[in-house]
Amino acid sequence: MPERIDYLLIGGGMASANCAAELRKRDSDGTIMLAGREPEPPYERPPLSKEYMRGEAKREDAYVNEPSWYEDNNVDLRAGTNVMSLDTEGRTAKLQGGEEVSFEKALIATGANVNILRVDGANLDRIHYLRAFGNSDNIRADAEKADRVVLVGGSYIGCEVAASLKANGTDCAIVMMEDVALSRTFGEEAGRYFQGVLESHGIEFHGGETLTAFEGDDHATAVVTESGKTVAGDCVVVGAGVKPDTMLAGKAGLELDEDMGGILCDETLQTSVEGIYAAGDVCSYDSKVHGRRLRVEHWDVAMQQGIHAGRVMADDPAPYEVVPYFFSDLADWASLEYVGPAFEWDQEVWRGDADSGEFAVFYLKDGRVAGCLSVERSEDLQVARELLEKGVDVSDKTAELGDTGSDLGSLAA
Ligand SMILES: Cc1cc2nc3c(=O)[nH]c(=O)nc-3n(C[C@H](O)[C@H](O)[C@H](O)COP(=O)(O)OP(=O)(O)OC[C@H]3O[C@@H](n4cnc5c(N)ncnc54)[C@H](O)[C@@H]3O)c2cc1C
Numbered sequence: 001m002p003e004r005i006d007y008l009l010i011g012g013g014m015a016s017a018n019c020a021a022e023l024r025k026r027d028s029d030g031t032i033m034l035a036g037r038e039p040e041p042p043y044e045r046p047p048l049s050k051e052y053m054r055g056e057a058k059r060e061d062a063y064v065n066e067p068s069w070y071e072d073n074n075v076d077l078r079a080g081t082n083v084m085s086l087d088t089e090g091r092t093a094k095l096q097g098g099e100e101v102s103f104e105k106a107l108i109a110t111g112a113n114v115n116i117l118r119v120d121g122a123n124l125d126r127i128h129y130l131r132a133f134g135n136s137d138n139i140r141a142d143a144e145k146a147d148r149v150v151l152v153g154g155s156y157i158g159c160e161v162a163a164s165l166k167a168n169g170t171d172c173a174i175v176m177m178e179d180v181a182l183s184r185t186f187g188e189e190a191g192r193y194f195q196g197v198l199e200s201h202g203i204e205f206h207g208g209e210t211l212t213a214f215e216g217d218d219h220a221t222a223v224v225t226e227s228g229k230t231v232a233g234d235c236v237v238v239g240a241g242v243k244p245d246t247m248l249a250g251k252a253g254l255e256l257d258e259d260m261g262g263i264l265c266d267e268t269l270q271t272s273v274e275g276i277y278a279a280g281d282v283c284s285y286d287s288k289v290h291g292r293r294l295r296v297e298h299w300d301v302a303m304q305q306g307i308h309a310g311r312v313m314a315d316d317p318a319p320y321e322v323v324p325y326f327f328s329d330l331a332d333w334a335s336l337e338y339v340g341p342a343f344e345w346d347q348e349v350w351r352g353d354a355d356s357g358e359f360a361v362f363y364l365k366d367g368r369v370a371g372c373l374s375v376e377r378s379e380d381l382q383v384a385r386e387l388l389e390k391g392v393d394v395s396d397k398t399a400e401l402g403d404t405g406s407d408l409g410s411l412a413a
Contacts, residue, residue: 005033005076007313008093008103010083010248012036014044014299015109015280015306017064022310024073030314033103034070035078035095038132041067046299048136049160050329054168055140059133086252088273105275105313108249108263109306112242112281112297117152121214126235130157131242142235143170150174150223150233152211154181156328157239159194162203163330173204175223175231180207185338186373187345190361193354193375197334206231242297244282257284262295267319268312269305277313279305288319289389296341300325323385337378339385340371349401351380360384367395379408386412 007023007030009016020034036042043062051057070077082096092102114129116122126146128139143149143165151158154176162172178184181198183191195205209225214236216222222232244262255264255272262284269277269285278285280302284295304322311318329335334357345363352359360380363371368391372384387394392412400406 003101004031005101005103006030006105007032008101008106009034009109010086010093010106011109011111011280011282012038012040012042012079013109013111013280014042014064014302015111015283015309016107017042018303018306019107019109019279019310019313020070020073020075021065022307023314024075026310026314026316031076032074033076033078033101035081035083035093037080037082039080040133041065041070041077041079043133044299045131046327048133049130049157050164050331052133053136053140053161053164054331062133083248086248088252088254088276091275106277107306107309107313108254108271108276108278108282109280109302109309110245110248110282111302112244114238114242115240117211117238117240119211119213121216121220124214124216125219126216127214127220128235128237130161130237130239139165139235139237140168143168146170146233146235148173148233149235149237150220150231151237151239152176152223153239153241154178154205154207155184155239155241156182158237159198159330160328161237161239163198163201163333166198166201166203167331167333171202171204173206173231173233174198175206175209175211175225175229177210178207181205185341186336186361187348187363189348189350189354190373193359194330194334194336196354197330201331201333242281244284244295246282249278249282257293257295260284260293260295268317269309269320270312270317277309279309285320287321289321289323294324294341296324296326298324298326300327321389323388325385334375337374337381338371339381339388342371345370347398349398351402352377352404362394362401364394364398367393369394383408383412 042064084094148171151174180191181195213224263278265285267286281297287294326338342363347364349362358376360377361373369387374381
């Protein structure tokens with residue numbers, strides 16, 4: 001008979017590592033195995049486009065737990081180990097190398113994979129995607145040799161990487177489908193603020209452009225767009241979003257979310273099979289707070305959901321009700337925080353203005369807060385979180401929301 005484990009955690013990222021810690025807090029004797037495909041212990045990805053890419057932080061700084069934590073806490077960490085298949089009825093899993101383990105409960109936290117752009121020239125050298133340490137190392141090494149780097153994508157990965165590379169002295173140009181950087185999430189006005197910050201540091205933008213090819217002989221030297229524009233650069237970094245990694249879950253017959261991608265979960269993060277849970281980028285759950293299904297790719301959500309899954313797996317079931325939180329830094333030129341997500345909104349209320357570099361934007365839908373962006377106004381974000389959670393109708397309170405002199409605390413009370 002294969003070894004029987006109380007908790008099998010599949011995936012070696014933020015969600016699994018936090019689940020392991022929570023389980024150990026709640027169940028001092030339970031056996032825990034954490035199996036992750038990457039050779040490293042679980043680490044945080046945000047530094048890969050920020051301080052780690054700029055050479056300001058070391059690898060170890062990004063580890064979720066000290067490498068010794070796993071042994072000290074009797075967690076069987078299997079780094080560099082793919083979970084090849086899962087039998088949800090028999091409660092067994094096959095690990096890379098042929099070992100079979102049997103388990104009581106499992107977490108699937110397999111994260112996401114980058115979207116690859118399969119256009120002409122896609123196989124050229126010096127075209128990079130960013131998800132893991134090695135990608136960040138390679139981008140930095142190629143950027144150091146490059147006269148100019150082209151970033152494809154105007155979302156946070158493209159903007160953060162451009163800021164980091166430019167801060168390190170390499171010229172950058174961003175080619176993007178949207179007219180204004182970061183506007184898909186934050187709207188055009190806020191997007192113009194962030195784009196302006198990047199432009200003021202010399203980053204060039206080509207908005208409203210769809211990539212059709214990479215050009216070059218052996219390595220990329222330019223990208224070509226549908227409108228016929230050629231943007232030169234001797235290294236390319238693509239930030240074109242991610243797809244949740246549902247390969248294992250799909251093969252195991254777990255229900256998947258056709259609309260949002262991800263593994264379909266109930267409000268407690270349990271999948272369609274009892275005793276099997278999902279968390280992080282791969283988890284599509286019923287959000288009681290939003291009254292809809294939700295899947296987001298945020299560092300904080302992976303952490304919170306990992307902790308929550310640990311709680312539920314240790315027999316303390318409860319709905320997951322944390323409002324998703326996101327942050328991003330553009331070198332040390334600007335940083336933002338956000339709660340939401342507001343998929344759509346019909347009104348923006350600005351508190352403070354972009355010129356001052358300190359503002360919050362409340363995104364309202366039918367008079368209720370659907371999201372909030374903060375630049376140097378974290379205290380407003382906290383209020384927005386409460387307003388969103390409680391579903392407070394603020395349609396006749398927009399003057400207070402927009403007045404930096406008003407105390408917002410009473411609105412959420
Ligand atoms: C460069 C970068 C910068 C980011 N910056 C920010 C930021 O500023 N703010 C923010 O909120 N979010 C940011 N994010 C997003 C955030 O890092 C993710 O939301 C978070 O890492 C998700 O954690 P996870 O545990 O769900 O998945 P992951 O971190 O993707 O971990 C999943 C792991 O499981 C492994 N795996 C997959 N299948 C198997 C299998 N069958 N067997 C074993 N292992 C498997 C994968 O290889 C991976 O190592 C950033 C992401 C990147 C890439």
